[in-house]
Amino acid sequence: MELQVPLNATRSIRGRMHSQPLKYPSLKPLLNLYVPHNHRVLIVGCGNSAFSEGMVDDGYEDVVNVDISSVVIEAMQKKYSDRPQLKYMKMDTRDMSCFEGGSFDGVVDKGTLDSILCGQSSQQNAAKMLSEVGRLHMECQFSDSHC
Template identity: 55%
Template sequence: MERVRNNEEKGEEDVAMSAQQRGGGCNYGDALYWDARYLEEGGTAFDWYQRYAALRPFVRKFVPTSSCVLMVGCGSALMSEDMVKDGYVEIMNIDVSSIVIEMMRRKYVSVRQLKYMQMDVRDMSFFSDESFDCVIDKGTLDSLMCGPDAPLSAAQMIQEVNRLLKPDGIFILITYGDPSVRFHHMNQEGCCWKIILYIIPRPGFQVRPGSSSRKSFTEPVPLTEKGQLPAGFIPEDPDSHYIYICKKLPHGFIQPLVQL
């Protein structure tokens, strides 16, 4: 998994290698792994994949600042803080690691708009149905896909996200996975989504001078009737991030449904 290091003093970015490039071998769904990792990092802020500045056009377009937002797998990221600075008034942050949650609670004790709870995204039964207007995931689903029983973990997460969203609520999924490896996870029993896809390059990627893609990052990517990228479509950055804007549709469908 790629991450962007936030150095609050120097403002520098350090993009680490993906888990696959490092050889994997880590159970990213295990709280003990994350506890040890956050203890080692000592509370240093990290934003996985993208900073809020890059995601702001999508968040502001689909999520009103008055929304009740759930940030899953928050880690030590600055994104929630940046959203509060941008006017968002209520963000619940959860993470499987009790270590990072306690760190973040102490850090933001005086920021009333931010709350933190230790919780597994696969079981968020603490929250009642239809509690949130928006759920944001920046890398958590990808983490589960690196662990054991990945399909089951993904299904549990998506079903919980669907349960917690209000009707017409928005799920923003930021992932390495293109539609060929993500849409079937969204297509869970009882889940009905209308999905818009955006693709943006990873931080630091140099777009070729004069490239038309520079202007298209904030434009939705057309998908085929089967929910796949058009034939021959290749992102300029092979390690691009896929942003799925998933609107929860009304109940009443017998079969799972994904609309484009």
């Protein structure tokens, strides 16, 4: 039986699997299927990835990126200062209370949950993050006022 290696994984010299960051083209068909280009999208734990740039290049109009690192956010704000469709904010994904419930039509997380699950109090912190993501996205589906 042959081992099926995910497209985003590679082997190191020692043979261990390492995950490669997903690039926008690999998720484009899925995002286009479920998230129309005129919907507001939140990217949690954006880092310095060009993923959001790919979304805007593809026609997404409002992509909000959050990350806990002020260094990353400042660099990305400077890099994309000429792209008003891209917004960058320093924020802890466990507390995104500056956003109202139902503020986003879609939420993308490419690795933040994995990172949280590797730290101390991982289950508690993961629950906080997922609760916030649900509050920002799911309330929209059940509220007539925003959608």
